[in-house]
Amino acid sequence: MTMKKVFSRPASLSKTPFHYCPGCDHGVIHRLVAEAIDELEVGDRTIGVAPVGCSVFAYDYFNFDFNQAAHGRAPAVATGIKRTRPDSIVFTYQGDGDLAAIGTAEIIHAANRGEKITVIFVNNAIYGMTGGQMAPTTLIGMKTQTSPYGRDASTAGNPIKMSEMIATLESPVYVTRVTINSVANLMKAKKAIYNAFKLQKEGKGFSFVEVVAICPTNWGKKPADSHKWLTENMLPVFPLGTFKDTLGVEKSA
Amino acid sequence: MSSKVERIILAGFGGQGVLFLGKVIAETGMHAGKNVSWIPSYGPEMRGGTANCSVILSENEIASPMVTVPDTVIAMNRPSVTKFNQKIKAGGMLMYNSSLIERQEFRDDIRLVEIPANEIAEELGNPKVANLVMAGAYSKFSKLITFDDLVACLPGLVKGAKKEMLDINLAAFKKGFDYVEEKKYMFGRYVYSVFKGI
Amino acid sequence: MSKWVINESLCKGCGICIARCPLKILAYADHLTPKGVYPAAITDEAKCTSCAICARSCPDVAIEIYKEEK
Amino acid sequence: MAKVLMKGNEAIGEAAVLAGCRYYFGYPITPQSELPAYLAKRLPEVDGVFVQAESEVAAINMVYGSGSAGARVMTSSSSPGISLKQEGISYIAGAEVPCLIVNVMRGGPGLGNIAPAQSDYWQSTRGGGHGDYRTIVLAPNSVQEMADMTITGFDLSDRFRNPVLLLSDGVLGQMMEPVNLPEPHDYNINSKKWALGYRGSDKNERNLCSSIFLDNDELEEHNWHLYQKYQVITDLFSKGEYKDFAVEEHLCDDAEIILVGYGIISRILKTVVEKCRKRGIKAGLVRPKVLWPFPTAVFERLAKTASQFLVVEMSCGQMVEDVKLSVDGKKPVFFFGRTGGTVPSDFEILNEVDKLVRPD
Amino acid sequence: MNLPFSSDAAPATFLIGGAGAGKTELALNLSVFKSSRYGGSTLIDLDIVNPFFRVRKLREEVEALGVKVICPGDRVVSGDIPALPPAAWGALEAPGQAVVCDIGGGEPGLRPLGRMKDIAAARGANVFFVINPFRPGFTSPGELAESFRHMCGLSAMQVTHLVANPNLSGETSVELFREGLAMVQDFAGKTGLPLAFAVVASELAGKLGVAIEGLPGFYSSGDLDVFVLERYWSVPWHFGVVR
8 A cells, every 4th residue: 555645745836834924825826836837847947036025035935046135126037037037937036016116017018028937926915015005905994004994096096907907918928816725726826827937938928927915924814814805805896717818728728 | 630549520400421421431440440439429429400420430440439639620511500610629630621611710729621522413314422522632631541531432332322323433533632732731830820811 | 534633833823724724624733732732633534534624724834744644 | 358448338248258258237327328329339349237226226126136146247337327226235245246337437326427527536435335445446547457457347247246346537538549459258147155145065054145134243243254354355455466457557666756646637646756866856657556455565665765646536535535544654645636627737736746846 | 119100000001202212222111021020021123114223133032031922923033024913813812911002113113003902902001102302203282293194094093092202312411301301291182181100211310319229110209100221222233232
């Protein structure tokens, strides 16, 4: 009688324990990235770009090469890496402050140039790292350190829908929004991340996966309550779905 | 004109090809084994509608490439004369495009050379080569480059040009050179008086 | 028959696995790990179907699941 | 190879290609736009990559990425654009990634104008971005040197894993002179074991390019490591193999007044020195070819023999501070400068020399 | 003789309040006091706001005094990363040692408490609202009431006691102390919340007629319980220096 592994830690994920708060979604998203890399068998030629934000140490949690970029600049750094080593699998891992505020120019133009990279965008509607300030994706009325009276659309604008925005561009081949609030959604997220990397492996073009995620600490909620809050409040604003799939990767899979 | 160094300012309207004219002279100088430098007008000088560049041809190493006191000014339009007339070294030369610049009271301590460059170019069927007419004319005066140097250098300067174009450029050089020759300017003497009272 | 293994040094006691276990056979252990956390533990391994929902949900990738091979 | 007549900006571009640089990331700004234009045309001919970025900020970060992946990579800009690049330069210095950055200086502060200037001396030699770091700063004064120093710059940056700044100005960028182009180098992208994507058989750990050290002790260790590297560089330039490369002296041995200038100014000063000599004034010229590390030793030595120094810059006086530090109060150091795009003429500088040498 | 504060024995104490109210200094002192009194205590650093005022800076010093410090991992200790230590939950759940929780100043610091309100309620924790009436936002009865209402809403925890910490740092005089104390007492009267004690710096204790036997400790000054502080944390640019 032998025991077969049903589930274990993916090889691309290092043994270093995450520094994240208990219950943080980053850990699951890291794992999904590592699983996709393993399943595509590209772990020996993957280069990640870590952002500024809570996931600033992302580089320590994977067993492949990493660059740690300045705030918002990861898509530019990834462009430099991918252009230099076109046979590498290059991805950025960015939060909403990084990608949707300070680095808006970089992400839009990397997408528009059709850089053959994968972007994992973790949207939790708040700046976690600096202590819970308003993000570009903060919901209307949501109170944060810098929107103490609730986000007011008349002065702070509306939540930016990055996936929808990027899907308007010609070049990207795959733009999708997922979440991991339930096991079913988690499996869809896993598939989306796999698809995004698969397209890159095939040399196809810019792929973008937005993961709507929780920040239990800055939301002041237990993880389960946070996932519930996400479902009730964030998903109506950030609807799940695939906004662009030029090559039909979802159907072919 | 010193035999060791020639400092030239070339000026005109944008589009008259003065920067290219400078480049032709500099490149020719280089192929003739001279030290050369070329600087376009740059910065505040660019304002006011004239484009200009400075070229130095020299037997020796060129220290400063800046030309503040030119030996020669090649002026393609009126504002260029106004702008650079007073800067020419005493005993230097003002070579001007008389198609666009009326004869007038110039300084009397410099050599004046008038070339109806536009008219000559139009005769050749291409008004754009007026600048090259001036190049041909300049080679007549230069101690550092010759007409043959100019001709030898041309194919490298207009890479990929059609034969007709090359021919018309050569013709422009020639016309400019011949114009000076025919007019029999008195080299080595200041001929400011030539125009006085004519 | 399944085998449910937790790496207690990775567990942060967030409780997501406990909440999501469809058979409700996970609970906090009654001991503290060296890191000062009450880790998740399996209460009735015999009932485990090795669905791996707990493992997939774990943000710290602390759980491994094995199943008897036929 | 035969001489070619080239613009300074173009010479940098061609020299970069010859140095094995195949990656350029930039953004247009006057007066350096000929350089990206040249490379946009040239790099595809050698299977290189030219990317016009969305901003200088993005461009320098592309350089960071490409350099961290082992490339010989460059970017170029002019003063306001270099200000935007400072964030990236700080990261690149922190992560010890080699690259070449070209600044064709124009007037400032702010938008200033597009005229030539030397007012980024402080920014270039003092770091420019945040944190304790240095960039090697090379200051050419001819189109030939624009080409030569581009190649030296790549070599230095690879050797020390440090960004190198080629500090030029609008005049040098725009002027044409004959250039002897160097022989092409082969550069192997897999020559750097530390680079991301390096897949040599001797690689046993994953590679990381990062400037983050959240632990106080780790950061302090890293800072002192960088400092030691900068000391090594300083020594190599002041007494080691780059000693002669770092500075040019002209007629200094018997000089009573030493004129000091870099870049295009040094060319004018050479004319001034010649004119001075003709008039019986014992003038000499010191031209720092490397602005960091500053050639301090030359000034220490000349402070013993010369009686005064005159620093000439196209700024309100920036390098003059380094000259004063080097002369260390032993002899008076004077300054003459023009700004706003006016390149001082040999006559006005001569006039200044006259005032100092013949004070009545 | 140390006068034990009547509710001191509660197994867990949360310190909340405005930024700069003096929570961190009080947390350090309370945990040191509890350590000496009960043979050990635990201090939890839940500050996700300002990396310059976190107890983790003084970790070694207070651990030498028998206080177990729980703070985020070493690698983020100097970072601006709001990772909460998982052991915080374990410490609050575990029976045994007295636990003091220091919460970061200002409103954002209060948010993470939402994750802990259930466990705090289950343990019957003391939730002290620390007031320095000389800090902006607390200087008039109206302001104080508004700030209190607002912060209680954010913290999701039920405040059990008020703590008065009237001080102007080194410039605190007896008169100033009494003036500030009166304001907090007045506020306590209005809200019906008990004023647990007032915080007094050791320099001021003598002037108030408190005979100190050991620091830090609880003493009586007339009808008022005071907690006299040892100054562990004088100014942020001296952090790490313990007298």
